[in-house]
Amino acid sequence: MSNDIALRTDDLEVTYTGNREVTAVDGVSTEFAENKLTAIIGPSGCGKSTLLKALNRLHEIQPNAEITGEVYLGDEAIYDTDDPLPEIRRRVGYVPQTPTALPLSIYNNVAYGAKIHGDHSSEELDDLVESYLRKVNLWDEVKDRLDDPGAELSTGQVQRLCLARSLAVEPEVLLCDEVTSALDPISAEQVEETLEDLKEEYTIVMVTHSMDQAKRLADDVIFLYLGELVEANDTRSFFENPQHERTQEFVKGHTAVDYDDEPDEESVTDEQPVATR
């Protein structure tokens, strides 16, 4: 990891203080290289999603989440800062696990953030919407129906729409939370292709369940186990020459999850039930 560092965590700890206190992320210090795709892997309930959301303070919408440590975006701290929260979240975008169209037209789903952050003429917005829809390989599929509700697209299309919406506010880092896990194999492949294209230009941090996906897409891999960082390395070394015993087991496919050790599942947001309408 000799490249420039886009994002860095320093002894990051997230605790949910509900009925039972659970430390979902436990003292994680790691780095995310610029213009690379870093995959966060690990068994269910190991705090992957919590770590991801802590990178742009999105976990704060949950009541009872407490955090210590710090995250640096470049050289700037994002917790101990005067920068307003919306600006931090614009710079570090987030795409949720469940493909979620906002209750707006396809056009306005993409233009949503851009409209909030700046004054654009309608021609500028038209151009912006087109360019980001092209960037996620969705333009040709939707160009004739931009005024239709975003939710009328297929799930795979919605997920690419989410990517376009996030990219349209020109973030420096893009956080993707298992963005293909709710998709059928063909849609998942399309989203993966899009991510493959995007990682040339963006720093992407992606949570995934799938080791194959991490192998295919990631430049670097971070392995979390029960909230603790076990191993972080470039993808090749990580899979071919894992250092840590726990990683070796996990990579071999003997995930060796000791479920008795797992934190209380209701308190760990990694595996939130897919919300129904």
Next chain:
Amino acid sequence: MGTTETPSEGANRLDRRLLLERLSSYWLVGAGLFAVALFGLIVLTLVQQSIPIVSEYSLFQMMTSSNWDPAADEFGFLPAIVGTIYVTVLSMAMGTPLAILAAIYIAEYAEGRTKMLVSSFIDVLAAIPSVIFGLVGLIVVVPFVGDYLAPAVGAHSIGLGIVTVSLVMAIIVTPFMISLSVESLEALPDELRESSLGVGATKWETIRTVLLRAAGPGIFSAILLGFGRVFGATIVPAMLIGGQTAIPESPFDAGETLPTLIVNDFGELMSIPLTQSALILVGLMLLVIVWLFNFGAMLVRRRLQRRWQY
């Protein structure tokens, strides 16, 4: 499954289960049809009982005449219609914005104990029988309107009247609309909030552009149920509206609504056949208007659901 069951016993058992299955579907269809039949029966009764008055006077004439004097064979509904519209529009205009703002506060801003306290308080408020609001209205709202509010806007009021009823009805339906709106907002998946906040929107932008739309059909229904309650409200208007059978000149005047027309007159005048028929016609009008409104609302709701789906 019992291990000692012979094949024929097993077959018998299956027969019995299938019979029960068939019977149960009959019962359920029957229960459903019964509800429909009940509705049809009510409408038919009202229509049949309205015929005498409609054959005597034209519907248009009754709806546009402001003179209600059954002893003199004068049946004008206009004051009641105007009063009903006044009360409904005023109460909803006062209650709806308040309900939506309060629902947003409870669903999106209030946390922990405060949230529990406020929402349980509102649920309690929604469960109070309206007659109690009527009593409190008599003691508190009537003097407030008569002595302070009306003079403050340069109007004259005896205290009883359309504004008084509207205030009290707004207080009655608002908690009800709040509860239902909170439910719609809280049912929204967190991903909607995360998606919007995740591109750098503020909480208020998220609420205004995303959450209020996504919960829009639900909130719309909540407002509509509130509307239905105000429109059909009987006891509070009967207690507080002043029972005046003339077209109100200002909202501070006393007046009447369609339901109060029925309750005020039905006791003494049911004995005169034509009056009875006129009152039943009023009931029929109430029913038809509510039904038309619900039907229209269903269409609007369907459009909203398509437009604002997520």
